[in-house]
Amino acid sequence: VESIRVWWIGERQxxxxxLGHVCSHLERAFRAPVAVLPGAERxxxxxxxxxxxxxxxxxLAWLVQTVPEGRVLGLTDLDLFIPILTFVFGExxxxxxxxxxxTARLGEPGFPDERVxxxxxxxxxxxxxxxxxxxxxxxxxxxxxxxxxxVRDVDQKRSELCRACHEHVARGTKxxx
Amino acid sequence: xxxxxxxxLIVDDEEIVRESLGGWLEKDGYFVASAPDGRAGVERMxxxxxxxxxxxxKMPGMDGLQVLDQARKLQPDAAVIxxxxxxxxxxxxxxxxxxxxDYLVKxxxxxxxxxxxxxxxxxxxxxxxxxxxxxxxxKEHRFRDLVSKSPSSPRWPRARxxxxxxxxxxxxxxxxxxxxxxxRAAAAAVPSSRSPARR
Numbered sequence: 001v002e003s004i005r006v007w008w009i010g011e012r013q014x015x016x017x018x019l020g021h022v023c024s025h026l027e028r029a030f031r032a033p034v035a036v037l038p039g040a041e042r043x044x045x046x047x048x049x050x051x052x053x054x055x056x057x058x059x060l061a062w063l064v065q066t067v068p069e070g071r072v073l074g075l076t077d078l079d080l081f082i083p084i085l086t087f088v089f090g091e092x093x094x095x096x097x098x099x100x101x102x103t104a105r106l107g108e109p110g111f112p113d114e115r116v117x118x119x120x121x122x123x124x125x126x127x128x129x130x131x132x133x134x135x136x137x138x139x140x141x142x143x144x145x146x147x148x149x150x151v152r153d154v155d156q157k158r159s160e161l162c163r164a165c166h167e168h169v170a171r172g173t174k175x176x177x
Numbered sequence: 178x179x180x181x182x183x184x185x186l187i188v189d190d191e192e193i194v195r196e197s198l199g200g201w202l203e204k205d206g207y208f209v210a211s212a213p214d215g216r217a218g219v220e221r222m223x224x225x226x227x228x229x230x231x232x233x234x235k236m237p238g239m240d241g242l243q244v245l246d247q248a249r250k251l252q253p254d255a256a257v258i259x260x261x262x263x264x265x266x267x268x269x270x271x272x273x274x275x276x277x278x279d280y281l282v283k284x285x286x287x288x289x290x291x292x293x294x295x296x297x298x299x300x301x302x303x304x305x306x307x308x309x310x311x312x313x314x315x316k317e318h319r320f321r322d323l324v325s326k327s328p329s330s331p332r333w334p335r336a337r338x339x340x341x342x343x344x345x346x347x348x349x350x351x352x353x354x355x356x357x358x359x360x361r362a363a364a365a366a367v368p369s370s371r372s373p374a375r376r
Contacts, residue, residue, distance in 0.1 A: 057197065082197040086284050094204065137205045147205060149288040 002071060004030065004129060007037040009059070009100075010076035018118060022075065025122040025159050026129055029144070030169060041066070043074070048081070056080040056091035056100050063098040071097045071132055073125060079104040089124045089148060092131035099128035106151060120151060123159045130161065133169045138162060183298050184226065187211040188218035188244055189233040189260065194283075198231065205294070215239025222251045228301045229294070231281075234261045234268055242272055249276045254304050256297045 004026055008014055023034040046058035054076075063074050080088050080102045089106065092099035106120040107113070126144045138145035143162035148154045161169065185207045189195050195211040202209045210225075212218035216239050218232065230248055234241035241259055248257050256278035261269040269280035278297055281290065 081284070082201070083191075083193045084198045084201070084284055085290070086286050088287065094200075131204065136203070147291060149286075149291040 003033040003035060005035050005037050005067065005070055005072045006125075007063075007067070007072055007074050008040050008076070009043055009063075009074045010040070010078060010103075011042075012077055013040070014075070014077075018121070019075070021118055022073075022122050022125045025126055026073075029126045029159070029161055030129065030133065037067070037072070051081055052079075053081040053087070054078040054102075056082055056088055056102075059100045060091060060093055060096075060098045063100065064093075064096075067098075069097075071129070072099075073129055073132075074098070074100040075103075075121070075125070076100065077103045089154070090128040092128040094131050094136070095134040096132060099132045101125050101128050106154070108151070119159070120154045123154055123157055124148070126159055126161070127157075130165065130169070134172075135161075135165050135168055138165050140164065182208075183228045183301065184208045185210075186218065186221055186225075186227045186230045188215060188230065188236075188241075190214055190236045191233070194233070194260070201290070202294070207294075215241070215244040218244050219247045219251070222248060227252060227255050229297055230255055230257045231260055232257055234259050234265050234272065242268070242275065245272055245275055245277055254301075254308075256301060258293065258297065 006019060006023055006026070008019060019036050023036065026032070026034045043054065043059045043062040046054045046062060048055055059074060059076075059080070063072050080090065080100065082088055082091065087105050088102075090099065090101035101121065101124045103117055103121055106124070107117045123144055127148070130145050135145050137147045140146070140162040142156070142158045143165055144157050144159055145161060145165050146153065146157050148157065185202055187195050187198055187209065189198070189211070190213055192213070195213070199209045199211055207229075210221065212221050215232075215236050218230070219239070221227075222230075230244075230252075232241045232244050232248070236244075241261075245257050245259070248255060257272075257276070259269045259272045259277045259280040260283060261280055262283050266280075266282065269277075269282075272280060278300070279293055281293065
């Protein structure tokens with residue numbers, strides 16, 4: 001599997017543990033080399049002043065433009081949205097080369113437990129990179145490719161792909177299941 | 178019915194809505210197509226079968242209510258979900274009275290959309306199952322009528338008194354008796370499918 005690059009594009013600096021934790025989950029899930037891109041940049045032109053949120057679709061376009069080749073996962077603490085939804089945890093180009101995940105909605109309001117947020121971030125990162133690898137949502141209970149519309153859904157998943165999803169990635173297939 | 182067998186049609190004049198809603202549903206495995214206005218949506222209803230239609234209420238030209246009206250005529254089994262902004266919730270409620278399955282206020286909460294789609298797909302599954310069962314039942318009745326109305330088919334002797342459960346168990350197996358030779362006698366002897374003896 002082609003290597004994956006992880007890039008912090010958030011407001012505040014993440015702890016060292018954060019990027020390391022996400023990278024180790026990605027390596028384990030996809031058996032691919034994972035590298036952290038140095039520096040931190042803010043996605044240009046992705047802020048929507050009316051919604052006071054960041055457009056995940058525009059961030060994907062920016063990532064593709066800014067990182068000239070290879071697969072890249074942007075990690076951020078900015079609140080993401082797509083036009084029809086109030087928020088998203090992340091977004092990815094299915095079978096493409098860019099994905100983004102945010103921590104903004106992964107914590108419980110009022111009870112910010114860093115370990116819980118870190119675990120959820122790792123799961124959502126594997127999930128969005130899975131889309132980048134061509135996977136769609138999976139109905140297998142516990143598979144990380146299951147749809148997560150809420151943090152409860154995220155907590156119910158494991159951080160790994162089910163066997164069928166794993167085989168799809170291994171075959172490099174992009175077909176819908 | 179799995180999500181991949183569910184055909185979803187999005188009718189919305191805003192390209193960004195069609196794209197982001199379509200992309201969201203496609204990741205769930207739904208087959209998704211879209212139409213940029215009401216007229217194009219109705220054309221797609223005439224040529225293809227849909228399970229779920231997501232229709233924007235406010236569109237230039239043919240609006241969501243007119244599309245709903247056509248959908249009820251062209252594809253009465255399809256579930257129509259109206260998409261609306263806060264300002265048009267009253268109209269969405271009116272749409273429900275006209276036969277829409279539900280409505281969503283833009284922008285939707287991800288969980289709300291997910292749960293609504295699950296609910297509608299489950300209902301669609303029941304509708305499809307019901308159609309299949311009705312067809313099977315109709316077929317069975319057709320064959321039963323064929324046997325009971327044929328003058329040449331053998332008949333069961335009519336029981337004078339209903340046997341008790343113990344005597345029924347002890348009774349020897351009944352034998353077929355030949356049908357009477359004349360059509361008139363046959364008509365008198367063979368009970369209709371609605372007679373108590375056949376039930």
